[in-house]
Amino acid sequence: MPKIVPTKTPMPEQDPAIRRRNYFEVPLGYTPEQAIEEARRCLQCKKPECIAGCPVEINIPGFLALVADGRFIEAAHLVKQANALPAVTGRVCPQEEQCEVRCALAKKFESVGIGRLERFVADWEAAHGEIEVPAIAPATGKRVAVVGSGPAGITVAADLAVMGHAVKIFEALHEPGGVLVYGIPEFRLPKAIVEQASIESLIKSGFTVIAVGGGGIPVIEDEAGDLVGSEAVIDKDYASSLLASSIKADLFLISTAVEKVALNFNKSDQQWLERMTLAEAKRYYAEGHFAKGSMGPKIQAIIWYLERGGRQALITNPENIGRSLRGETGTWITG
Numbered sequence: 630m631p632k633i634v635p636t637k638t639p640m641p642e643q644d645p646a647i648r649r650r651n652y653f654e655v656p657l658g659y660t661p662e663q664a665i666e667e668a669r670r671c672l673q674c675k676k677p678e679c680i681a682g683c684p685v686e687i688n689i690p691g692f693l694a695l696v697a698d699g700r701f702i703e704a705a706h707l708v709k710q711a712n713a714l715p716a717v718t719g720r721v722c723p724q725e726e727q728c729e730v731r732c733a734l735a736k737k738f739e740s741v742g743i744g745r746l747e748r749f750v751a752d753w754e755a756a757h758g759e760i761e762v763p764a765i766a767p768a769t770g771k772r773v774a775v776v777g778s779g780p781a782g783i784t785v786a787a788d789l790a791v792m793g794h795a796v797k798i799f800e801a802l803h804e805p806g807g808v809l810v811y812g813i814p815e816f817r818l819p820k821a822i823v824e825q826a827s828i829e830s831l832i833k834s835g836f837t838v839i840a841v842g843g844g845g846i847p848v849i850e851d852e853a854g855d856l857v858g859s860e861a862v863i864d865k866d867y868a869s870s871l872l873a874s875s876i877k878a879d880l881f882l883i884s885t886a887v888e889k890v891a892l893n894f895n896k897s898d899q900q901w902l903e904r905m906t907l908a909e910a911k912r913y914y915a916e917g918h919f920a921k922g923s924m925g926p927k928i929q930a931i932i933w934y935l936e937r938g939g940r941q942a943l944i945t946n947p948e949n950i951g952r953s954l955r956g957e958t959g960t961w962i963t964g
């Protein structure tokens with residue numbers, strides 16, 4: 630049993646007198662010595678609850694043991710088996726409500742700094758030029774278009790490419806990254822981190838990024854690098870529906886925040902849907918089951934796609950794409 634260290638190893642930060650004069654990231658990240666010290670706080674639980682608290686089920690004690698041994702690159706590769714964006718999630722995931730709140734240490738003391746260490750191994754991997762491109766399965770001959778290069782699009786693209794599908798990411802704005810680039814301020818998530826550690830590795834793996842549509846925040850970057858308001862954005866759901874029709878896609882897949890579509894979402898009589906016909910989708914939509922600005926436009930986009938001759942559509946969340954494609958979950962909609 631390792632000796633319990635009750636508090637997290639502090640992470641160095643910019644001095645307030647300096648940081649009030651700039652927009653750079655405030656936390657500076659662990660040194661290797663600090664990372665090892667923090668990783669050694671892990672108890673290596675036999676039943677690690679931290680994994681259950683992680684939405685993508687990273688092998689947390691496994692990567693912490695590697696960090697404690699100073700095997701940082703191996704730790705980064707282990708994290709990336711479950712998470713394509715550790716440099717990003719290590720900075721902006723709410724670990725205090727997910728993995729860290731479930732940490733055995735958190736019952737009496739401060740949890741292990743899982744997010745800080747995830748960030749550390751990702752930054753270490755990027756800084757030492759050893760960004761790993763995972764092994765790609767033999768080509769399946771299937772082509773997949775992913776609309777939007779935000780975190781969901783990137784995760785889906787990476788998972789599908791590893792399965793051997795040919796993936797293209799379509800993005801409306803100047804830079805790939807979606808909310809990671811345009812929605813999170815520089816001092817919280819530096820753009821260099823998104824571009825360098827995440828998207829560049831995808832592009833180097835052979836992905837193509839083409840502009841087609843985008844949603845979310847209606848801003849564009851001017852020549853001086855300032856964000857200015859835009860009069861409109863192209864609707865991402867509708868644009869992807871048009872794209873899926875025009876290229877006669879075998880499957881129109883919408884990756885979103887929920888595993889399945891529900892009737893009476895978030896109400897006591899909520900009912901998850903595994904399958905819907907086009908006629909049922911139109912009826913449920915007309916009955917107001919799908920919220921405006923949320924599931925509503927996704928269902929409408931699928932209705933348009935199926936009405937234009939599309940074969941089948943699927944709605945699920947990024948972590949369940951693989952299971953959904955095997956028919957184990959998700960909501961399938963057919964014409």
Ligand code: SF4
Pocket residue numbers: 670671672673674677678679680689690693731732733734741743
């Ligand atoms: S719950 Fe905490 S102490 Fe246990 S394995 Fe996970 S990080 Fe380590």
